[in-house]
Amino acid sequence: MEPPYYMSSKSIQLIFLVFLLKNFNAASQLSYVYTNCVDSGNYTQNSLYQENLNQLLSDLSGEASKTDFYNTTNGESPDTIYGTFYCRRDMSQEVCGDCVKSAAQTIVTNCTSQKEAVVWYEECTLRYANRPIMGIDDDDVTGARWTSKVNVSNPDQLEKVLSTKMNSLFEDAAYNDSHLGYATGVAHFPPYPNVYCLVQCSPDILGLPCERCLRRIFRSMVYCCNGGSVWAMFFNINCQMRYDMAPFYTPLASPPSLQESQPSPSPSRSPSPEEVSDPVHGANNDTSTEKSNSNSESLQYSLDTIKYATRNFAVDNRLGEGGFGAVYKGSLPDGQEVAVKRLSEDSRQGIKEFTNEVELVAKLQHRNLVKLLGFCLEREEKLLIYEFVPNLSLDKILFDTNRRKYLDWETRFKIIIGIARGLLYLHVDSRFKIIHRDLKSSNILLDEEMNPKIADFGMARLSDVYSFGVIVLETISGQSNNLFAQSFGHDSLISYVRHTNHHIASRLWNTGRIMELVDPLIGNSFPRPEVLRCIQVGVFCAQEDPSSRPTMESVLLMLLNNSSDIHIQPRLSAVSSSTNMQRQEHITGGQDQFDSQDGNQPYNSDDTSQFTDLYPR
Incomplete structure (x- = not known):
């Protein structure tokens, strides 16, 4: 398949290409890997953004003859563009300069309108985007x-x-300042007799972000190459890793005490045709194949690995237990911390259904969803392996006075918005539309920066929009359903009814006491219109009639609407009859950070609340 060639009538484009090609004949000596034209928006031909891009690539190409790492920006908002390159540290400055010039030409040839792109050569990596990218360990871009x-x-x-x-x-x-993100080494591996290894991070993500980036690549390498490829090269957006049985890099000069004993290296070589497998992420030839992320083998962990990680499911590694089984903290051999859900024998899902669901859920990638890393299906065990989220679940912070006092309104609002965005992704934006069906505060995990991550999507029982409304009211009041009801004068029977918050909020609204709902621990320094808007949205979502509830698209628009008038005027619902009361279930709080209990039926009323009709779900 012939690669697409970039054409432009704009003279600046022609000048730019001439600049790249002038006195440049080293491209054939370079080793091109792949270009990723990121699907994050397009620019118009001959636009100001394209002009800024051309100037930025020209600036990067000019700097490559002086340094092996550089980043810059060009243009004013909304047409600002950010760019960077880094070269492999064992390359000469001349090779670095040639590589960056070739990369700049390649990226505009292959990506004719994308606002973000990255190109990899063995000798250098070049990248541009319409958003800040410096110092960010960005794993959303495919490598x-x-x-x-x-x-x-x-x-x-x-x-x-x-x-x-x-x-x-x-x-x-x-972590070694003198290495600037680059390291090489040799290990004894008969009968070859050695394996040569190289790792490198972009110098703007040194420290923990660099380590995380490299460990992600190594996990991919293990999953991909469990057949034991004699050589492999992996490239992520900010880091790369390579090994080979033959020397391929030039050792850097270092102090005698640090220098490794290495055989004399041979020049960097390109793989021979009989050795090469097709690149995973599309080269420009008809024989290339793309390995789907849905391949269950790439997601499967061995039981021995998980037993080692959790110390054979040790009691002191146990994080909690929910309706689907216990959860254990673990540490994989590469050091990554994980949360392992050990599904109970009561889970009657068949093997095929289980693996299909795992493959589907693993494809869902959003900053407000807990990432599913893989699974284990071995010796009667069904295990789900998730990223480990270090903070507690939302319920354990909201319903603990000592912890809740540190939740100011800004943090609570961030949590509400993050949950809404995660649900919107599940309902609308993901390739596979998912209804969570068991959304509650114990299924919302909080990371180091108190960003919410939704857990257990794809494995549950109830209406998401209704449950979101309940979580909003709980977050504002700082009280669980039971305490919420007791605090506002409901009798002991109703205090056990799930989701009575809606009725209490409606009653407070009609009596002009709605701000009594706000947790006193927030203090008085909060934006009243924003809080009021969140209460309105919470009540709107928690209506008994499902057809009257908004979609998550409408919810997010309302939450982010700066206008104080969003035309939601809740009215008091009548108290349910004793017949309806008997339908309700006693709910016990979960202990698990991935807690999933059944029996979450919404409170039913013979009356309906009055709300402006937005797109019902």
Whole structure:
């Protein structure tokens, strides 16, 4: 398949291409890997954004003859563009300059209108975007990899050798100031007799972000190359990793005490045709194939690995237990912390249905969703492996006075908006539309910066919009359903009814006492219109009639609407009859950070509240 060629009638574009090609004939000596034209919006041909892009690429190309790392910006908002490049540190300055010039030409040839793109060569990486990218460990952009078709005879031993060597290189690259994100090393691996390893991060993400980036690549390498490829190259947006049985890099000069004993290297080589497997993320040829992320093998962990990570499901590693099973904290061999859900025997889901659901959920990627890393289906065990979220679940903070006092209104509003965005992604924006059906505060986890992450989507029972309204009212009041009802004078029977918050809020609204709903621990320094708007939205979502509830699209628009008038005027609902009361269930609070209890039926009323009709769900 012929690659697309970039055409433009604008003279500045022609001048830019001439600048790149002038006195430049080294492209054939460089090793091109892949270009990712990121699907995050397009610019118009001959626009100011394109003009800024051309100037930015010209600036980057000019700096490449002086330094092996550079970043810059060009233009004014909304046409500001950000760009950066870094070269492999064992490349000469001349090769670095040639590579960046070639990369700049390639990126405009392959990506004719995308506002964000990245191009990888073995010798350099170049990137631009319409958003800040410096110093950000960005794992949302798809990377690339090449692997050999030839495998070693002892793949398990290779994995162990690489794990030991790469772990030491991660430390050197990330935390040794003199290495600036770059490290190489050799490990003994008969009969080759050695394996040569290289890792590198972009110098703007040194420290923990660099280590995390490299560990993500290593996990991908283990999943991809468990057959034991004799060489592999992996490229992420901010870091890269490579190993080979033959020397391919030039050792950097270092003090004698730090210098490794290495055989004389051979020049960097390109893989031979008989060795090469197709690149995972599309080269421009008809034989290239893309490996789907939905491949269940790439998501599967061995039971031995998970037992090791959780110390054989040790009691002191147990985080809690919910309706679907217990959750354990674990640490994988590469150091990544995970949360492992061990599904109970009561889970009657078949193997095919289980793996299909895992593959579907693993495709969902959003900053407000807990990321599913994989699963284990072995020896009667069904295990789900999630990213570990270090803070507690929302219920454990909201319903604990000592912890809740640190939740100011700004943090609570951020949590409300984050949950809304996560649900909107599940309902509308993801390729696979998901209704959570068991949304509650114990299924909302909080990260280091108190950003909410929704857990257990795809495995539950109830209406999301209704439950979101309940969480909003709980977040504002700082009280659970039971305490909420007791605090505002409901009798003991109603205090056990799930989701009575809606009726209490309606009653307070009609009596002009709605601000009594606000948690006193917030204090008095909060924007009253914003709080009032959140209460309105919470009550609106928690109506008994499902057809009267808004969509999550409408919810997010209302929450972010700066106008104080969003035409939602709740009115008091009548108290349910004893017949309806008997339908309700006694709810017990969950202990698990991925808690999922059944029996979440909404409170029913014979009366209906009056709301402006927005798109019902």
